[in-house]
Amino acid sequence: MAEEAPAGDFNSPSANLTIALIGRQVGRYKKSKITFTNSFEIVLVHEIIEKHFLNPGQTLSMNKVRELLALSHELEIRERALGYLAQRAHSRRQLQQKLEAKGFAEPDIGRVLDYLIERGYLDDEGYARAWVRSVIKKGTKGRFALLAELSRAGIDRETARNALGEYSEQEEYRVLLRLIERNGGVGQPALIRRLMARGFSSRLIRKALERESTT
Numbered sequence: 001m002a003e004e005a006p007a008g009d010f011n012s013p014s015a016n017l018t019i020a021l022i023g024r025q026v027g028r029y030k031k032s033k034i035t036f037t038n039s040f041e042i043v044l045v046h047e048i049i050e051k052h053f054l055n056p057g058q059t060l061s062m063n064k065v066r067e068l069l070a071l072s073h074e075l076e077i078r079e080r081a082l083g084y085l086a087q088r089a090h091s092r093r094q095l096q097q098k099l100e101a102k103g104f105a106e107p108d109i110g111r112v113l114d115y116l117i118e119r120g121y122l123d124d125e126g127y128a129r130a131w132v133r134s135v136i137k138k139g140t141k142g143r144f145a146l147l148a149e150l151s152r153a154g155i156d157r158e159t160a161r162n163a164l165g166e167y168s169e170q171e172e173y174r175v176l177l178r179l180i181e182r183n184g185g186v187g188q189p190a191l192i193r194r195l196m197a198r199g200f201s202s203r204l205i206r207k208a209l210e211r212e213s214t215t
Contacts, residue, residue, distance in 0.1 A: 018059045022049065029076050044072040045079075077104050077112045082121065089127045092117070093154025128155045128163035136167050139175045143167060145199020169204070176200050176208045 017040060023033040030046040034054070044054075048071055054060075060068075077099060084090055084098055092113055099109045116122040128150055135141055143164055150160040176195065183191055188209065195205050 015062050016059045017062065017065060019054060019056050021056060022054065029079055031072075031076075042069060044068055045075050047075060048072045073104075074108060074112060077108055078115065081112055081116060085116075085121055089130055090122070091124050091127050091153040091155055092122060095122065096154075124155055125159055125163070127153075128159055129166070132163045132166055136171065136175075139178060141198050142176065142195075142200030142204070143169075143172055144201065148199065172200070173204060173208065176204055177211070180208055 017036040017038065019034055020037045021035040023035070025032050025046045031043050032046050032049055033041055033043050034049070035041050042065065048054075048068055052068060054068075080102065081095055081099060084095060090098075095116075096106075096109055096113060099112075100106065113122060131150070131153075132146060135146055146164060146167065147157075147160055150163065151157070155163075179195065179198070180191065183194065186194065192202075192205055192209075196202065
């Protein structure tokens, strides 16, 4: 029979650990500290504790402890990711960056994001289409700007171009004319720079300005 692992010995797979105490749930993600009889401590998401029926007096192998820690870690990442998605839609890259900022490791994040994609919680194509529609409604940017912002969000070029199919050149031109009208007091050189910075092509800007000069 394997012996009780000495305090601090977390590398012997043949050793066992006996649970001495399970602390109360704390924090937003309801985690609890588990103290073993050798004073070794771990923290698990309480859902893992309940699912695996952990109780004081129960003996676990080191391999089982590692398994529970991995499951708990992944569940915490998943819950954080779902929390972000509940606030607003995200691309995969945006969600990965937020989770990395919380100190989670890329391989663990990758497994969670794959899980969310498989179940339809995370969808770059859907995100891109919804984002483009929201920007079109605001009527402040041209197609180049939208392509650049989608690229920064990690959306590949083909997916971005497909999403921009809803933003026709005719609609972009109407947006451009409205912006020119709103900036009527701005000199033409400054206006051109401003419009190009908003992602409109020089060709479309010239076309709109020529129309304005003849009306």
